[in-house]
Amino acid sequence: MTAAPARLDAMVIGAGPAGMAAAIYLARLNRSVVVIDSGHSRALLIPLSRNHPAFPEGIEGRELSRRMKMQLQNLGVEIVRAAVSLVEREGNSGFIAGLEEDRHMRAKNIILATGVEDRLPPISEATDFVRSGHIRLCPICDGYEIAGRSTVVIGATQRAASEALFLKSFTKKITIATLGERLDVKDATLARLIEHGVTIRGEKLVHCFRSVNGTVDLIMKASAALQGVVLYSALGIAPRSQLAEQLGAELEQDRRIKVDPHQTTQVPGLYAVGDVVTGLNQLGVAMAQGEIAAVAVHNHLRQLQEDHNPLVG
Numbered sequence: 001m002t003a004a005p006a007r008l009d010a011m012v013i014g015a016g017p018a019g020m021a022a023a024i025y026l027a028r029l030n031r032s033v034v035v036i037d038s039g040h041s042r043a044l045l046i047p048l049s050r051n052h053p054a055f056p057e058g059i060e061g062r063e064l065s066r067r068m069k070m071q072l073q074n075l076g077v078e079i080v081r082a083a084v085s086l087v088e089r090e091g092n093s094g095f096i097a098g099l100e101e102d103r104h105m106r107a108k109n110i111i112l113a114t115g116v117e118d119r120l121p122p123i124s125e126a127t128d129f130v131r132s133g134h135i136r137l138c139p140i141c142d143g144y145e146i147a148g149r150s151t152v153v154i155g156a157t158q159r160a161a162s163e164a165l166f167l168k169s170f171t172k173k174i175t176i177a178t179l180g181e182r183l184d185v186k187d188a189t190l191a192r193l194i195e196h197g198v199t200i201r202g203e204k205l206v207h208c209f210r211s212v213n214g215t216v217d218l219i220m221k222a223s224a225a226l227q228g229v230v231l232y233s234a235l236g237i238a239p240r241s242q243l244a245e246q247l248g249a250e251l252e253q254d255r256r257i258k259v260d261p262h263q264t265t266q267v268p269g270l271y272a273v274g275d276v277v278t279g280l281n282q283l284g285v286a287m288a289q290g291e292i293a294a295v296a297v298h299n300h301l302r303q304l305q306e307d308h309n310p311l312v313g
Helices: 017-028 061-074 126-132 139-146 158-169 187-195 242-246 283-308
Strands: 007-013 033-037 078-081 084-089 095-099 104-112 116-118 151-154 174-177 199-201 205-210 216-220 226-233 237-239 270-272
Touching: 007 017, 007 095, 007 283, 017 033, 017 061, 017 283, 033 104, 061 078, 084 242, 104 283, 126 205, 139 158, 151 158, 158 174, 158 187, 174 226, 270 283
Parallel strands: 007 033, 007 104, 033 078, 104 270, 151 174, 151 226, 174 199
Antiparallel strands: 084 095, 095 104, 116 237, 205 216, 216 226
16 A cells, blocks of 8 residues: 555545445545544444345345455555544644554545444443344344344333334334333333333343344343343444544534534534434445545535636636
């Protein structure tokens, strides 16, 4: 790889599907771009996505990432394995990002594809359970695969109740496990749960064991175990929006980054895509947002060039 220019057209922070799609488009628009990869893409935890179009047999998150990185490499895009600790405006000319080992990179535009971090239940090696498919995080992604099996939703908030009711499209046997917390929902929501036959279990969790066909056995304190159940976590997410906040970008109530239809923040030259933006957390949506942001960056740079070099009549 050749060294990146002193000031790139764009820097993409985050190497998930959204960030890499943006970089692929920018490279094919002949823009200088680099991808900063912290190695924490949420997509890497996907055991097998069966709802992503064009993959009838499904595709693993790591395999999708590998293919997209190969595409970037074929286009000559540098992927820098590092975390970004600080981003600052550099006058009116762009941004400067501080990386590990006192390294800095400059770019005229930044696309944040920093994603979110899932709040996981108190289960030993919970991340490995997600990677193996024994803890599920997205009923839109894989609810179809429940096929009527008994399902447990971990959580004690409106989010857990909403997820349990959503899952009624796929199974009638649903339990909410609050793990010792009080179920904090409105009376109307509680009435709907009862109406739809959702069981509420308030015991604390003692242990979780992997079982057959992607299910788990949940050992509950002083109560009967929940055996052979499909397990969903509905404990919420923590958006990785700190860099946007450093730059003064506006955040939504859920602390995800506020953008317009072109994925633009109110900070000139700053864009955001993927799960860190409020919306439907799906691979196809994230990629589309990356593509939209890339075209917006390209058109912004074209406009700046035209303003700097107006045609003489």
